[in-house]
Amino acid sequence: MNRLLVSLLAAVDALVTVAVGVGVVLAPVTLVWVFGVSGDADWAALWPAAATIWQLGHFAPVAVSLPAELVALGGLPSGAADFTVSLAPTLLAVFTAISAWRSGSRAARSGAWLTGVAAGTVAVAVLSTIIALTGRTGVAAVDLGAAVAGPTLVFAVPALLGALVRAWSEGDDGIVDAVSERLPDDVQNAVDAGARGIVMAAAGIVGLGALVLAVLFFVRGGEVISLTQAAQVDLPGVIVLALGSLFYLPTLVVWFAGFAVGPGFAIGSGTAVSPAATSLGVVPGIPVLGVIPDSTSPWLLLLALAVVGLGVVAGSVARASLLVGSTADAEPLRPRLVALGVTVVGTGLVVGVFAGAARGSIGPGRLAEVGPEPWLVALVAAVEVGVGAAVMLLSPRRADSDRPAAASVPRDAPAVSTPATPTSTAQTRRESAGAVSPDEFPTAPLD
Known part of the structure; x- marks a missing residue:
């Protein structure tokens, strides 16, 4: 496909992604203005609020400066007037990341992934700059650099990863193929198998966190309702909550994924919520935080075994994806070690990124540290998944005596040799993805 057309389509993808993300925030804010604010209020004042929420959702910290009248009315200490909010409503970032991944994948399928990713990234940067310049407010200020860099990186990184994954699996006749051709075939296959293990392990850990959160919503739903009633808000207030x-639902899922892994998370400095022990101070009266248990049982440490079990599943998936050659030969060790290393390191990196995205500040003082500790959650998750994956990848699959014996050939039979045609792994990927091999086309002599 023409590179100019790929660039235009990628820019349109970026425009739609930003427009939908901002619209998702602006629509409920508008409803609150219609039903909960007097008609004297200017609708144009809603745009800075929507822009600030969208920027916060893409990891741009917001510096809040409360008026002195509001501080006095709320009975807050004088030091609580100025603080930073950096805990992101990650649902917005998740939407942008998924859209960016699909955009990068489409650009790679069109044969110009680098051009498509660059065009989409530039478009998001331009749109983020416009939003930042037009959405400034006096109460909540966002640094211009962070307001542009946050959304741009949230789009650029998944778009690049999506393009590279597509180019690696189907070939791009360019940089990715040049790199893959330098690797031995068994290492390439092991990288592919390890990538499948990463997806299985990371998705399983996130799913385990979602399961724990769902159970807590069922068990502690009454506390959530009580906090909502104690807030004494009207219908627009209930909608806002x-x-x-x-x-913030993906953020909570990652919190309890860290809980399942073991280290847990914090709700303020000096606090901890983990299966081993829970130490809470004064928790903000936000209704959704009512799901956080006041105490935990040591039996919940068995959740770590579930993470080890996810490692077993990931190792099984990775081993099933390995190409180990003839069943009569000994199973090589190198591809299994490479697949194990890719699975463990990749899972740790993915979990660490998720934990970092779910950590931040929600207020002054002790509320400046909320969420899991990224490096600790990543390390423990990598170790637990690594234990389970090693069991499946390094243990003998079956005894050599159980392998099917090769067909016997009479000693006096003439040897028949068949010339082997070397086939690159990249070419095999393209053929398995539906591309036509060049060998299928007859060549005609040139005049």
Whole structure:
């Protein structure tokens, strides 16, 4: 496909992604203005609020400066007037990342992945700059650099990863193929197998966190309702609380994924919520935080065994994906070690990124540290998944006596040799993805 057309399509993808993300925030804010604010208020004042929420959802810290009247009315200490909010409503970032991944994958399929990723990234940077310049407010300020860099990186990194994954699996007749051809075939296959293990392990850990959160919503739903009633908000206020909880739902899932892994998370400096022990101070009266248990049982440490079990599943998936040659030969060790290393390191990196995205500040003082500790959660998750994956990847699959014996050939039979045609792994990927091999086309002599 023409590179100019790929660039235009990638820019359109970026425009739609930003427009939908901002619209998702602006629509409920508008409803609150219609039903909960007097008609004297200017609708144009809603744009800075929507822009600030969208920027926060893409990891741009917001510096809040409360007026002195509001501080006095709320009975807050003088030091609580100025603070930073950096805990992101990650649902917005998840939407942008998924859209960016698909955009990069489409660009790679079109044969110009580098051009498509660059065009989409530039478009997001331009749109983020416009939003930052037009959405400034006096109460909540966002640094211009962070307001542009946050959304741009949230789009650029998944777009690049999506393009590279597509180019690696199907070939790009360019940089990715040049790199893959330098690797031995068994190492390439091991990288592919390890990537499947990463997906299985990371998705399983996130799913385990979602399961724990769902159980806590069922068990402690009454506490969530009580906190909502204690807030004494009207219908627009209930809508705002519900939408805010929805925007922060992926953040809560990652919190309890860290809980399942073992290290847990914090709700303020000096606090901890983990299976081993829970130490809470004064928790903000946000209704959704009512799911956080006041105490935990040591039996919940068995959740770590579930993570080890996810490692077993990931190792099984990776080993099933390895190409180990003839069943009569000994199973090589190198591809299994490479697949294990890719699975363990990749899972740790993915979990660490998720934990970092779910950590931040929600207020002054002790509330400046909320969420899991990224490096600790990543390390423990990598170790637990590595133990389970090693069991499946390094243990003998079956005894050599159980392998099917090769067909016997009479000693006096003439040897028949068949010339082997070397086939690159990249070419095999393209053929398995539906591309036609060049060998299928007859060549005609040139005049």
